[in-house]
Amino acid sequence: MNEKAFEAPIFVVGPLRSGTTLLRLMLDNHSDICNFGEFEYATKFARGSVFPETSEFIAKLNEDRQFCRDQFFINSDLSYCELIRSFLRQAHERSTKRFISASIHGRFDLIKQVWPNARFIFLLRDPRDVARSCIQMGWCGNVWYGSDYWKDVLDRWDGLMAQIEPSDFSVVRYEDLVRNPQSSLAGICDFIGIPYDESMLRFHETSTYQPIDVSLAEQWKTKLSKAEIGLVEGKCAGLMRKWGYEVTTDATGPGPLRRIALFCQSRTWRLKFNFKRYxxxxxxxxxxxxxxxxxxxxxxxxxxxxxxxxxxxxxx
Incomplete structure (x- = not known):
């Protein structure tokens, strides 16, 4: 295992449904990079910026779907940060690759407490597509609440960017990744400091994912109504403009009564979805x-x- 690389792991971060799994598979297909998957449990149990006690953390880990998948050994004698580091070390030791990487969507802003030299690849996708996709996953019943999955993460990313050097992060747009994957991946490899590897484009040969589909970019243009587009833009307009996404409506957002209706509709839809799923x-x-x-x-x-x-x- 490369100790220097372990001290500067690469975290793929971004909103849920922004293409982080696609990018993870591409990175993992590089001969020099191991991205073992989602590492959400490393930080998601924090309260504010405070990590839980180790005993509480271990109890939660034993019920966490992602941790149960990874089957890392738990050393209960370690502190919280030492335990988190031990999990990534185990993932690195299982691989013969030089660099270790993982994906986090939520509290990635806390990672620097565990790895001061961590580096980040932030994957950005149009919030109108993120919001629409969150409905399909059953996390919300309308795009007004689906927009929160984008906006909250962008706010958190802005806070993290203020704390790290430009050399420690790279921002990649999902739309660029699917339209010109070779150029986007070459840029990521330059950021990491490794040569571009053509095998990154053959991720579908070693996973259940399909090859890159350009039509997945900007689906909102044909799959969202004008009213739905207005709801997303009403919540995200400022951040959209900051990150170069065109705002197409007056972006005023719903009034109080409309918000109540959206809340009730989303809660009802989620209940129906979960009844059907489980x-x-x-x-x-x-x-x-x-x-x-x-x-x-x-x-x-x-x-x-x-x-x-x-x-x-x-x-x-």
Whole structure:
């Protein structure tokens, strides 16, 4: 394992549904880069900027779908930061590649507390496509709430950029990545300090993903109504202009009564979606397990494991 590379890991960050999985697979197909997947659990249990106690963290890890997938060894004698570092070290040791990388969508702004020399590739996608895609995943029922998955991350990224050197991050637009992947990937390789590898474009040969589809860029133009476009732009207009995305409406946002209606519609849609995904019985058991039963309970663990199996199948 390259110790210098371990001390400066590369994190692929950006909003959910922005193409981070596509980019992760491309990077992992490079002969010099190992990106083992989502590392969300490294930071998502923090309260504000404070990490949890190690015992609390371990209890949550044992119920986390992504951590259960990775099957890293837990050394309970380590501090929180040491434990997080041990997981990435295990991922690096499983690989023969020089650089180690992982993907985080949420609290990536806390990574510098664990790796002061961390580097970041920020993948940016049009918020109108992100919001639309979040509905398909069942996370919200309309684009007004889907926009939060973009705006909140962009706000967090702005805060992180103010704390790091320009040489420590690279911003890549999803639209450029799918339209001109060779140029975008060559730029990423320059940022990392390695030669471009043509095998990055053959990620579909080693994964379940399909080859790059240019039509995935700017789908909002044909799949969102004018009213839906206005909702996204009403929430994200300022950040859109800052990052070079054209605002096509007056971007005033909905009034108070319309917001109430959007909230009710989104909550109702999510309930229906979850009933369909998990089944009514499993969904009710999930809610009871999470809200009533203590961590470590065998029944709670069984129910959450069943839910994880459904989620894993859904995300394939």
């Amino acid at each position: 089944g009514l019985l499993l969904y009710v058991k999930m809610q009871l397990a999470r809200r009533i039963l203590p961590r470590g309970s065998s029944w709670r663990r069984t129910v959450l494991r069943q839910a994880q199996e459904v989620e894993t199948l859904h995300l394939k």
